[in-house]
Amino acid sequence: MSEFRMPSLGADMESGRLVEWLKSPGSEVERGDIIAVVDTQKGAIEIEVFEDGVLEEILAEPGEEIPVGRTLAYIRAPGEPRREQRVAEKPKPESEAETPHTPATAKPTPSATAYPPSIPGVHMTPAARRLTAEHQVDPSTLKAGPDGVIGLSEVQAAIGAAPTPLEARPKPKARGIDPGEMRRAIAAAMMRANREIPHYYVTSTIDMTPMMNWLAARNAERAIEDRLLYAAPLLRAVALSFAKFPDLNGTFENGAFVPADRVNIGMAIAVRGCGLITPAILDADRHDIDTLMTKLNDLVKRARGGGLRSSELSMGTATLTNLGDRTADGLMPIIFPPQVAIVGCGQISERPWIVEGEVVARQLMEITFAGDHRASDGRRGAQFLSHLASLLGKPEGL
Amino acid sequence: MAQEYEKIVKDALFSVAPDLEGEEIVPDETFRDQFEIDSIDFLNYVIGLSKATGLDIPEVDYSELESLQGAVAYLRRRKASMGF
Missing domain, CATH: 2.40.50.100 (RNA polymerase II/Efflux pump adaptor protein, barrel-sandwich hybrid domain)
Incomplete structure (x- = not known):
């Protein structure tokens, strides 16, 4: 029993x-x-x-x-x-x-x-x-x-x-989340994060032009409902990177890092008028890009419309926060405790970049990795970012 | 006709963001600037527009659909070119 x-x-x-x-x-x-x-x-x-x-x-x-x-x-x-x-x-x-x-x-x-x-x-x-x-x-x-x-x-x-x-009858709140309650939940988690977690940050600017060209070509051949957002390959690349760096994927509990045996990527999702929620896509490293796109769409729908599951809220092993189009160039994300790492992506925008000695216009994205200094050091975070950048640079391999 | 297109656009938007129903929409301002519409919402809104009109909307045209005014003009133009 x-x-x-x-x-x-x-x-x-x-x-x-x-x-x-x-x-x-x-x-x-x-x-x-x-x-x-x-x-x-x-x-x-x-x-x-x-x-x-x-x-x-x-x-x-x-x-x-x-x-x-x-x-x-x-x-x-x-x-x-x-x-x-x-x-x-x-x-x-x-x-x-x-x-x-x-x-x-x-x-x-x-x-x-x-x-x-x-x-x-x-x-x-x-x-x-x-x-x-x-x-x-x-x-x-x-x-x-x-x-x-x-x-x-x-x-x-x-x-x-x-x-x-x-x-x-006891009234189940409709999905109409109480914004005040949600704010308090965010406040409690973030206060704990800033109080307990000594954050370090490493940032890189990544040329997303190959990714965006690859996606545009792929989407041009597809029916509208099968098209991909760059969030899907980005999620796959982040999940694969955490699978490759198990010392950054897990939780910090009772004074020690506990590695996770799977890669469940929490996705920071904005619920209009309420705040952020970070349900996880379980085993994100084991799904292809199309499956991740479907899962992401479903997760966003349920985060806003109701139907999130306990496993999605309790089993995240690392988090991805993606600001998206027309927001800001970069962010310094805060780790969601008890996790030890979070990846924050700014908007993709066209900016000058140097390729083979020439200044050219490229689609650039700033990615920041925040790590828990109790569990890892900045050098490890930089290695993670460099691996992530190499995956994003070869989208056809994802 | 314009009113009909306007209804199609609003229906598509409110179906992905039901909480916005009843909100005043500024016709020439983008949905993103007025409301917290993200990429996934926007994609589903475009899918809704495509389903409601039967138009195949290529990705390169997405930017024309970002405001009420833009979307109505786009639908009118595409429909006109189809001989309606």
Whole structure:
């Protein structure tokens, strides 16, 4: 039996409010399945499980504010016996209620202690159980819904009550992220970064003309929806560079650098009117440019429209921030803790450059690498940049 | 006709940036300057324009589509050249 806990979705997150469960107790879950939605400072996030098994028991109900690390549910591994209380033939007394599962150190929340006991062999949601208690309904008289679970609607049907009016339910914030909350999340992460991380910066100007010519030729042959933005090959080059420099790809935890075993590139994405969010494209080094373009488009859509997943917010190993067209020439990016590196790209603009002794007009981009000086030195950052520049200079090889 | 093109352009823009719906658009100012429209938004907006009009829009023409006024003029010109 493993404990499924409230994940940390950023250096700054202390708690999240459970919006809803997408799986009911007794359902089989597979690694990667989205089982719950949690409302955070960065909006509603879909929470995934990281193992196969059966969702054995749910310990939190929608509307509850749950600290990072607290157990949300138990997941039974395949082949593992069910929890004893579920196979018992007779209902156990009151003492078998939810409270024993609450970590001894954590204060039981009022709602957790208010649940009536779970009934062996019957899957009932905590909210439904509480409602049965409030209305003194005998749970054994209730019939499960089509999903095999007794939920609020089944209890409401039994007591003849109208469904809870929408306004009375815990309100999932639409993707309408609260700009104030998001600002606070950014402030907390960046204050931590500037307080804890001794940044160093190395900068190079890179001739992107070969890349832009290659892209233009490629896009000219393509249908409009298959065209690429330079962000896609740029992301691939950055991901390949981090794969090549594993000592810059990872996190700094408990006083030491911990290398990551995959390359998950966080992408700084602006959410209009709210601020920045940095969900990661997982295993970015293993996808070709077209796939990365599709993934990037999808990620931007979900960052703004809803549907970001917990893995995307918690598993980044390095970050790329790309200012884009008509912005500024360069930036000194701030590392997203606990990562140890970030790559910042300014706009591409036509400027004078010297090629074979001649001053010519070229498409130039300034790239800045910021590294955590606890984990690496400027020389290493410069090597990284030089490798990145060589990849960007030969786009056909990407 | 101009009104029809204007609606096509606005619909394409608001479908990639629904939060901008209802915003006043300055006709001769670029979307990027008025709103936080980035490259991905812009690409999806052009795809929307292409779908709505059936026009194949080459990348070299993208710069003409950056403002409401520019985009309407572009659509009118392209449609006219097709004999509409």
